[in-house]
Amino acid sequence: MTSFQSTLGDGVAEELAQNQREISIAEFFEKNKHMLGFDSGARGLVTAVKEAVDNALDAAEEAGILPDIYVEIAENGDYYTLVVEDNGPGITKEQVPKVFGKLLYGSRFHSREQTRGQQGIGISAAVLYSQLTSGTPAKITSRTKGSDTAEYFELIIDTDTNEPEIQTAETTSWDRTHGTRIELEMEANMRARGQLHDYMEHTAVVNPHARLELREPNAHEKYERAENAGLPAETEEIRPHPHGVELGALIKMLGETDSHSVSGFLQEEFTRVGAKTADSILDAFRDNHFGREAAWQTPGAGDDVDVEAVVTDAISNKGAAATSAFAEHVERAFAERDRLSYTDLEAVVANVSDTVEGETGKSFGDTVQENVVDALWGVLAADENRTESLYPFVDEATTVQKGDAVVHGLAERIAEKFDEETPRARVTRGTLETFVERAAEMTADVEDATVGETARENVADAIWASMVRVEDDVPLVREIAGERDLARDLLDAMTRTDVMAPPTDCLAPITAELVEAGLRKEYDADFYASATRDADVHGGDPFIVEAGIAYGGELAAEGSVDLMRFANRVPLVYQRGACATTQVIKNIGWRNYGLDQPGGSGMPSGPCVVMIHVASTNVPFTSESKDALANVPAIEDEIELAVREAARDLKSYLKAQRSRQKRRQKQNVIADILPKMAHKVSEMTGREELVVDDSLARIMNNVLVERESEGDTARIVVENHSGQSADLDVTDIVTEEPTDLSDGTVVEMDGEWFVKWSPSVASGDDAVLSYTVPDGSEGGLTVKGVDDEKLTVNQ
Numbered sequence: 001m002t003s004f005q006s007t008l009g010d011g012v013a014e015e016l017a018q019n020q021r022e023i024s025i026a027e028f029f030e031k032n033k034h035m036l037g038f039d040s041g042a043r044g045l046v047t048a049v050k051e052a053v054d055n056a057l058d059a060a061e062e063a064g065i066l067p068d069i070y071v072e073i074a075e076n077g078d079y080y081t082l083v084v085e086d087n088g089p090g091i092t093k094e095q096v097p098k099v100f101g102k103l104l105y106g107s108r109f110h111s112r113e114q115t116r117g118q119q120g121i122g123i124s125a126a127v128l129y130s131q132l133t134s135g136t137p138a139k140i141t142s143r144t145k146g147s148d149t150a151e152y153f154e155l156i157i158d159t160d161t162n163e164p165e166i167q168t169a170e171t172t173s174w175d176r177t178h179g180t181r182i183e184l185e186m187e188a189n190m191r192a193r194g195q196l197h198d199y200m201e202h203t204a205v206v207n208p209h210a211r212l213e214l215r216e217p218n219a220h221e222k223y224e225r226a227e228n229a230g231l232p233a234e235t236e237e238i239r240p241h242p243h244g245v246e247l248g249a250l251i252k253m254l255g256e257t258d259s260h261s262v263s264g265f266l267q268e269e270f271t272r273v274g275a276k277t278a279d280s281i282l283d284a285f286r287d288n289h290f291g292r293e294a295a296w297q298t299p300g301a302g303d304d305v306d307v308e309a310v311v312t313d314a315i316s317n318k319g320a321a322a323t324s325a326f327a328e329h330v331e332r333a334f335a336e337r338d339r340l341s342y343t344d345l346e347a348v349v350a351n352v353s354d355t356v357e358g359e360t361g362k363s364f365g366d367t368v369q370e371n372v373v374d375a376l377w378g379v380l381a382a383d384e385n386r387t388e389s390l391y392p393f394v395d396e397a398t399t400v401q402k403g404d405a406v407v408h409g410l411a412e413r414i415a416e417k418f419d420e421e422t423p424r425a426r427v428t429r430g431t432l433e434t435f436v437e438r439a440a441e442m443t444a445d446v447e448d449a450t451v452g453e454t455a456r457e458n459v460a461d462a463i464w465a466s467m468v469r470v471e472d473d474v475p476l477v478r479e480i481a482g483e484r485d486l487a488r489d490l491l492d493a494m495t496r497t498d499v500m501a502p503p504t505d506c507l508a509p510i511t512a513e514l515v516e517a518g519l520r521k522e523y524d525a526d527f528y529a530s531a532t533r534d535a536d537v538h539g540g541d542p543f544i545v546e547a548g549i550a551y552g553g554e555l556a557a558e559g560s561v562d563l564m565r566f567a568n569r570v571p572l573v574y575q576r577g578a579c580a581t582t583q584v585i586k587n588i589g590w591r592n593y594g595l596d597q598p599g600g601s602g603m604p605s606g607p608c609v610v611m612i613h614v615a616s617t618n619v620p621f622t623s624e625s626k627d628a629l630a631n632v633p634a635i636e637d638e639i640e641l642a643v644r645e646a647a648r649d650l651k652s653y654l655k656a657q658r659s660r661q662k663r664r665q666k667q668n669v670i671a672d673i674l675p676k677m678a679h680k681v682s683e684m685t686g687r688e689e690l691v692v693d694d695s696l697a698r699i700m701n702n703v704l705v706e707r708e709s710e711g712d713t714a715r716i717v718v719e720n721h722s723g724q725s726a727d728l729d730v731t732d733i734v735t736e737e738p739t740d741l742s743d744g745t746v747v748e749m750d751g752e753w754f755v756k757w758s759p760s761v762a763s764g765d766d767a768v769l770s771y772t773v774p775d776g777s778e779g780g781l782t783v784k785g786v787d788d789e790k791l792t793v794n795q
């Protein structure tokens, strides 16, 4: 800047203009490859694998093919060669160059459907990174389904034009019947091996229908397809949902639609908007745009207002009979209505005109009608009547005992605001709120009585509810498109109107069952829980959040809880700290759920894994490299609710576990002390030592299962000392064939007999299970159906 200033005179702008030119998108990302996840050799390799595998999964699923994907990374001197092969539908000869040789070219950007790919930039960015670091072209082979031959290309991206530069194009043969093979050479290293394996492993967890294979210099992993795993539910493309569309997007849609009426536009362009919902949105729009009209009380019998006289005064030259008939009809109409707005009043007068004309043959033109309306409005909108009209609402909405003078004063001050500045007493909700606000402040000054925030809101609510909606025609689409304030009113109406949640057939959540199964497959834990939330909307796009928790078992007890993040079934392996999921987890009070959380906030610790999956037709990432979820409040709320749902199950589990632990400790102490006491008592009394085996069960309110044998008879006695009935599975294994069974079944296996009973024993009851077996045969008892801590087995 300084150099220009010192060397150039007046023509700086012209001089600068010579250097100003368009920057191609490819040039931009060549310089800013970190934005796409290609910031280092280690990371670049993982990102390239991720982009190619995500595409392969998307393409195969879209074509209804169970994905079979092979990834190979080989060292090649100073470089690495990456090969990714899939069995997808293949890419046509015409499309291959654009898909791989042009940034921002793809099939997913404009579609509202849940796919891994979103921007049309991933795989071409990998090609760009490869050509930049190794100087070699990308080698692509693709065979489309049904074709006998494959097409082979070698190409690079011309960064000046962002167009493919084809170096080789030939028809070839390929042993796969259909699919795509990508070969990229790049400067890379295997320092991110951990992330690479995490990506593959976690991809396998949430895509059990896919078969994946990874061969790299130090490892060869195969992730087999889970038995019977079918393709995820097919997703449907949807239109945007009215909740969460942004103003700019709405204005663009208004500008592009073929609809003329707003109702047609809403029903045509948005999902879940039928005629009824469109009407509700239009009503809300009318409130925003036109406001509502206050409805003032009609004079009652006790009021000394002579309506007939007012009407008679306002009408001239219509003859006494017609004038008096008119006045009588108006008076009758007033008697039938408690309150009237300006529009209501116009309708009453028009109605009466018609009636009287029918009766008397005298017509009452617009001017006469206007005069009558003016005169009657003078009565309705008189200062005192406005105050009286508002008084009941103010009184009802101010619950705290405010003296009548204060309530009356407040009503009067609000009423005063409806002056000549508000013709037809028509105001928007916002204006009404300022009326109440200012009246409350004045009341505070004059009456020395505070009208708090809630009371003000209540008063505004009550008055607003009593006001009458203006049924004027709403402007046409083209008028709204051309005026930002109108578009904002419409957007607000869309947001505030209840609209059914979007259809979820555009989304393919993993489902709570598979989330849990995935965790079981990955982690050997004691406890698993999962939750899938209902769909919600952000920015017009529906989304679903799922969460899973695994706890205990082989999970490392030391250190922070492990967080696994997924978006549209793609594992996120970088930028954990910047991810909305991490922030939500840190903000939850985990001590509440039984986990340690040093300092009461931040990442909890313990032998636990938390998994979060966000599925959406448009996942908001913090950057193009799609590493971390952005802070979108609607999504953060759902993440929190999903995690809390799963965490509640964890809490119950941990609570039960702790109480079992306590019980076990108590039992151990008693088991230790009881024989010693029996021994001591026998010593002191000189009587035979008591057998205390059963006493422990009685003291601890346990279920006692005891095996006794007498001659050939073996007896298993079940005593239920607990407070609940017990459904048990009792198995005794003996080495001689048992006979004379009391109920039960016997199965022989390798010279051993399994004797099984399933007794139900009520609280306080007992049951005896027996059989005969030749002398000397010892049994081996196992009992199921009662927690270990609540069971005493003596054999």
Ligand SMILES: Nc1ncnc2c1ncn2[C@@H]1O[C@H](COP(=O)(O)OP(=O)(O)OP(=O)(O)O)[C@@H](O)[C@H]1O
Pocket: 051, 055, 056, 059, 086, 088, 089, 090, 091, 099, 105, 106, 107, 108, 109, 116, 117, 118, 119, 120, 121, 122, 123, 124, 125, 180
């Ligand atoms: N293996 C493949 N088989 C079939 N079609 C593919 C394959 N890879 C890419 N495509 C097509 O090429 C397009 C561009 O892919 P690319 O990775 O550049 O972007 P994307 O996947 O759409 O979005 P993102 O930039 O978010 O990854 C895809 O939208 C898809 O239509």
